[in-house]
Amino acid sequence: MDLTKKREYIIRLPRLKQLADPIAFSSLILLILTPDANAYIDPSSGSYFLQIILAGLLGALFALKIYWKRVKSFFTGKDEDSEQSK
Amino acid sequence: MxxxxxxxxxxxxxxxxxxxxxxxxxxxxxxxxxxxxxxxxxxxxxxxxxxxxxxxxxxxxxxxxxxxxxxxxxxxxxxRPVPFISYPYEWCFSQLKNAALIILDIQKRAMAHDMVLKDASAYNIQFMSGKPILIDTLSFARYFEGRPWVAYRQFCKHFLAPLALMCYRDVRLGQLSRIYIDGVPLDLAGILLPWRTRMSLSLLTHIHLHARSQKHFASKQVTPSAGTMRRQALLGLIDNLESCVGKLNWQPGGTVWADYYDQTNYDEDSLEHKKRLAAAFLERTSAASVWDLGANIGLFSRIAAAGGAFTVAFDFDPAAVEKNYRECVRAKETRILPLVLDLTNPSPGIGWEHRERLSLLERAPADAVLALALIHHLAIGNNVSFDRVAQFFGKIGRTLIIEFIPKDDSQVKRMLASREDIFPEYTRDEFEKAFSRIFTIEQTAAIENSKRILYLMKHR
Missing domain, CATH: 3.30.200 (Phosphorylase Kinase; domain 1)
Known part of the structure; x- marks a missing residue:
């Protein structure tokens, strides 16, 4: 099986639904990462998988948030990021 | 120490x-x-x-x-040394929340430098000059694009789960961190949290589905392969955790002790007199470190801190400690550390061989201990003899400023109203006799308009 294709498949949206479905969830078993050289705590497979499953959604939400901030700052004339960092 | x-x-x-x-x-x-x-x-x-x-x-x-x-x-x-080591089970809600937020802030800054936090332990955070600060210089690892956050589970267990429980169920559940040294198990948090927390996308994923995912993979043999989480997604995860933690709030109040100074029958003049006496006694001790026991919202801790002492303000009521901490943040107070502590069951040594996290005694002694309006709670409220109280105070402080509250004081009368008086030794004479075995009484002063006496004692 082509892993890249599989990865693309899981990054499409109905991921939360898949998580609730044990069969679809099991199909993600092959998508584990190489262990971190400096990691001394156990990240746990479940935590790793959850992040991978959520990756697309979280990345998209984050991109949307940044985009929305830019739109807002265009109209208000305020740079929200620099406001926050003050 | x-x-x-x-x-x-x-x-x-x-x-x-x-x-x-x-x-x-x-x-x-x-x-x-x-x-x-x-x-x-x-x-x-x-x-x-x-x-x-x-x-x-x-x-x-x-x-x-x-x-x-x-x-x-x-x-x-x-x-740089930390003035007093404290632990998450001794922090109030906002202390834990602020500690969580700085972990996420550090993670974001680290990623901008192509590094990540390789752990997110609450024990790596300590309070210095009133602010939470990372004390583990070895917490960073190089970031490799594609890899999920190795400390995600630890962050959820050490911070998100206890904060959500304190916010949605009961603030006292912060004490679960004392039982579970590596954070609250997510499946337990999921069981204890109300069903409506599943309506929050963040809590649904980071706690409930996270617990389910852990259970699902617990017994599976997995094969390593290539990474699959892009930088943007990891930043999204951190951003989502940040907004999730930011939305968790808890309002103190409604407890007897957090409103103590509003409800007490203290005469305004006698309170002012007590403050002046405490300040004078503290000055005499020249203490650099003070432990204020039963500090409530920190009225007297502020007097100690104003005199230059680093003051740990202990109280068993999470609402009083929360109020104290918020005031410290508002006033940018750098010398007061409010902490939750039940003196009748102080923090034990926990973890491997009981030695990973220090007991209260192992963090002693302080130069001076303040025990104001406290002795009746220990001696009558908790049936601890004067001898035992004196011995304990002798272990935690070099000097002691203690208030004796006689039996005919309204607070003591209230305590005895609903129970049998089995305390014939609760007298000023017995108090002085017991404490004189451990301390020398340096000075005494009667508090105006009351029958209470303030003592300055020095360890023998």
């Missing part, structure tokens, strides 16, 4: 990157060669400077001190 032993610290053994050791009373951190590349990157990337400048990480000096374990050593550093 004087009760702590020399050599490698018992809590410093998990991370092979290095460890903390004490020599001649000074704390050092040995960085092992295994961590050389990461440490050099931390220092050369500008991340260390950025974090120290932003008051997010403890500063250190590289020193020529001989390593404790030369065969593995790369470097020895001397971090």
């Amino acid at each position: 004087s009760n702590q032993s020399e050599g490698r610290l018992a809590a410093s053994f998990r991370d092979p990157s290095g460890f903390i050791f004490r020599r001649d009373g000074i704390l050092y951190r040995q960085i092992n060669r295994a961590y050389q590349a990461e440490y050099d990157l931390l220092m050369s990337s500008g991340l260390y400077k950025e974090l120290v400048d932003a008051n997010l990480m403890v500063p250190h000096d590289e020193v020529e001190e001989a390593p404790a374990q030369p065969d593995t050593s790369y470097r020895v550093i001397q971090p």
Whole structure:
């Protein structure tokens, strides 16, 4: 099986639904990462998988948030990021 | 502190990157060669400077001190000492929340320098000058695009789960961290949290589905392959955790003790007189460190701090400690550390061999202990004899400022109204006799318009 294709498949949206479905969830078993050289705590497979499953959604939400901030700052004339960092 | 032993610290053994050791009373951190590349990157990337400048990480000096374990050593550093080590189960809600937020802030800043936090332990955070700060210099690893956050589970267990439980169920559930040293198990948090927390996308994923995912993969054999989480997604995860933690709130109030000074029948003049006496006694002690026991919202802790002493303000009521902490933040107070502590069951030594996290006694003694409006709660409320109270105070303080509240005081009368008076020894004479076995009474003063007496005592 082509892993890249599989990865693309899981990054499409109905991921939360898949998580609730044990069969679809099991199909993600092959998508584990190489262990971190400096990691001394156990990240746990479940935590790793959850992040991978959520990756697309979280990345998209984050991109949307940044985009929305830019739109807002265009109209208000305020740079929200620099406001926050003050 | 004087009760702590020399050599490698018992809590410093998990991370092979290095460890903390004490020599001649000074704390050092040995960085092992295994961590050389990461440490050099931390220092050369500008991340260390950025974090120290932003008051997010403890500063250190590289020193020529001989390593404790030369065969593995790369470097020895001397971090700025923390005035009092405290633990997440001693923090109020906002202290834990602010600690969680700085972890996420540090993670975001680290990623901008191509590094990540490789752990997110609440024990790596300590309060210095009123602010939470990362004390573990070895917490950083190089970031490789594609990899999920290795500390995600630890963050959820150490911070998100207890905060959600405190916010949605009961603030006292913060004490679960004392039982579960590596954080609250997510499946337990999921069971204890109300069903409506599943309506929050963040809590649904980071707690409920996270617990389910852990259970699902617990017994599975997995095969390593390539990474699959892009930088944007990881930043999204951190951003989502940040907004999730930011939305968790808890309002103190409604408890007897948090409103103590509003409800007490103290005469305004006698309270002012007591404040003046306490200030004068504290000045006489020249204490650099003060433990204010039963500090409530920190009225007298502020007097001690104003005199220059670093003051730990202990109280068993999470609402009073929350109010105290909020006031410290508002007033940018740097010398007061409010903590939740039940004196009748103080923090024990926990973890491996009982030595990973120090008991209260192991963090003693303070130069001065303040025990105001407290003795009746211990002696009558908890049936502890004067002898035992004196012995305990003798272990935690070099000097003691203590208020004696006689039986005909309205507070004591209220306590005895609903129970049998089995305390014939609860008299001023017996009090002085018991405390004189451990302390010498240096000064006494009657508090105006009351029958209460303030004592200044010195350890024999």
